[in-house]
Amino acid sequence: MAWKTLDQMQLDGKRVLVRVDINVPVADGKVTDDTRIQRIVPTVKDILGAGGLPILLAHFGRPKGARVAEMSLQQLVPALEAAFDAPVVFAADCVGPAAEAASAALQPGQVLLLENTRFHAAETENDAAFAANMAKLGDIYCNDAFSAAHRAHASTEALARLLPACAGRLMQAELSALETALGTPKRPVTAVVGGAKVSTKLELLGNLVGKVDNLIIGGGMANTFLAAKGIDVGKSLAEHDMTGTAREIMEKAAAAGCNIVLPVDVVVAREFKAGAANETVAADACPADAMILDAGPASVAEVSKVLEASKTLIWNGPLGAFEIEPFNAATDAAALKAAALTRAGGLISVAGGGDTVAALNASGAADDFSYISTAGGAFLEWMEGKTLPGVAALMG
Incomplete structure (x- = not known):
């Protein structure tokens, strides 16, 4: 250092x-x-x-x-x-x-x-x-x-x-954790990126596909990627104007040997509220009048398999609408799986970003992650591969 x-x-x-x-x-x-x-x-x-x-x-x-x-x-x-x-x-x-x-x-x-x-x-x-x-x-x-x-x-x-x-x-711990996760990581490296919009995490996704072995995409972002593959996502939150960009990211990932993991089944509902009536369907079978609010159990099983084969995990963003039950299920299950693997010594897990910290705390997984960053923008910019002025100044 x-x-x-x-x-x-x-x-x-x-x-x-x-x-x-x-x-x-x-x-x-x-x-x-x-x-x-x-x-x-x-x-x-x-x-x-x-x-x-x-x-x-x-x-x-x-x-x-x-x-x-x-x-x-x-x-x-x-x-x-x-x-x-x-x-x-x-x-x-x-x-x-x-x-x-x-x-x-x-x-x-x-x-x-x-x-x-x-x-x-x-x-x-x-x-x-x-x-x-x-x-x-x-x-x-x-x-x-x-x-x-x-x-x-x-x-x-x-x-x-x-x-x-x-x-x-604290700065020392943050820099050491991020260096371990993205600078000289133990491979395979997996990143979980969730959240509402692809547009806010374009630079992040573009940087990660060249650095990680697996990229698990969740939340509203996953809907945009499903739409980019020609799948009808009904009334789900999705940026249809970003589907071309999503396809470019998938092409870049394929060229870099990065495996993109999207939901294979989804939990859908007709209204966005706690305890809303819901059903689990295949990712390509979302009813026209419904919205995707979480990844389903088969998707969680896929994610768990990827995590079991990984040595390093970087997590930013939830897999579904984690704020309201029961649409926190996929985020909680994946987070607890990552926590168990970390606790057993097989995984280095680093997470950051406001929603991420809230989701991991809510799931009960936070204490077992290797490191959780309290930084929002700085954590994201580091993951995007940007030079942080406050860190650069310490380098002399």
């Missing part, structure tokens, strides 16, 4: 500017889901343990360069103190006199939280002068926000080039 970790930095007595993602849901001033906060605890505790002084840089919401009271990071102080088991000092700005005074006064054992970086338009503009003002506050830069690494912002990109830089524990 070309990037450094905290273990390669001399932290004792040093002020460490740590870019974190603590953009968490808040209701009535209270954090309702502290997953992202918990993910940065190892980095903060390791810096404190090594005698360093952590100074947190973060964004919250989209204030678009204005000071928006409800987007102040001050409201997160109690949740951060509980997570770190350490006092958290708050500074009302991330640059300038208030931030500089707070940085200078920071004591060993304390954590400093700087105000929302996006209160300054210069942050999203990746402004060099703004980054230089942030750099004055610390001796070392540590990026622990993989989920923001696809943005070339001052606190993720420009700042990394002004100080000795390293990856935090």
Whole structure:
């Protein structure tokens, strides 16, 4: 790896500017889901343990360069103190006199939280002068926000080039997991790509067919591929204007030796609601007045066979309308199969993306996956083969 970790930095007595993602849901001033906060605890505790002084840089919401009271990071102080088991000092700005005074006064054992970086338009503009003002506050830069690494912002990109830089524990885990899954994977490699639209995952599919051995397509995307093969999908969600593109992807996959796995049977219903009357039919037998809402049991058996023969799995997106029962069945069954294979030591499984995390949590499979990324856009862009500015900046 070309990037450094905290273990390669001399932290004792040093002020460490740590870019974190603590953009968490808040209701009535209270954090309702502290997953992202918990993910940065190892980095903060390791810096404190090594005698360093952590100074947190973060964004919250989209204030678009204005000071928006409800987007102040001050409201997160109690949740951060509980997570770190350490006092958290708050500074009302991330640059300038208030931030500089707070940085200078920071004591060993304390954590400093700087105000929302996006209160300054210069942050999203990746402004060099703004980054230089942030750099004055610390001796070392540590990026622990993989989920923001696809943005070339001052606190993720420009700042990394002004100080000795390293990856935090979460960033290190994300990069290591993705390198294992797509960089130098154990083969055969299988990717599960689901979701509503082919159009939003074109680059992803185009990149994957050249890198993986099997590509399992689910959700509304699978309907578009079935339609591309001349199959009538009734009233199903499908992008009929994308069928030509779907055929191109199938041709590219065939040329690359990538096996595309589509549903062989489907669960159909006349209405999209929980507990709707449904039936399982062959993939090419969807009634004209029905819609495909899930893959059927024969499809799950096919997917399971592919997973059993795989060494590495990358998962992004559900296989059906997992949010409503019983159309979560295929996603749950495939996820639990992947979890069992991972638990048995035969599979490395990496998953990411909002819907994916929700689906795997709902199925009960999440804890047994090798790694689940909390990043959405950054995870997808990495899978698309793109260079992430925040990661590139750590490479020096």
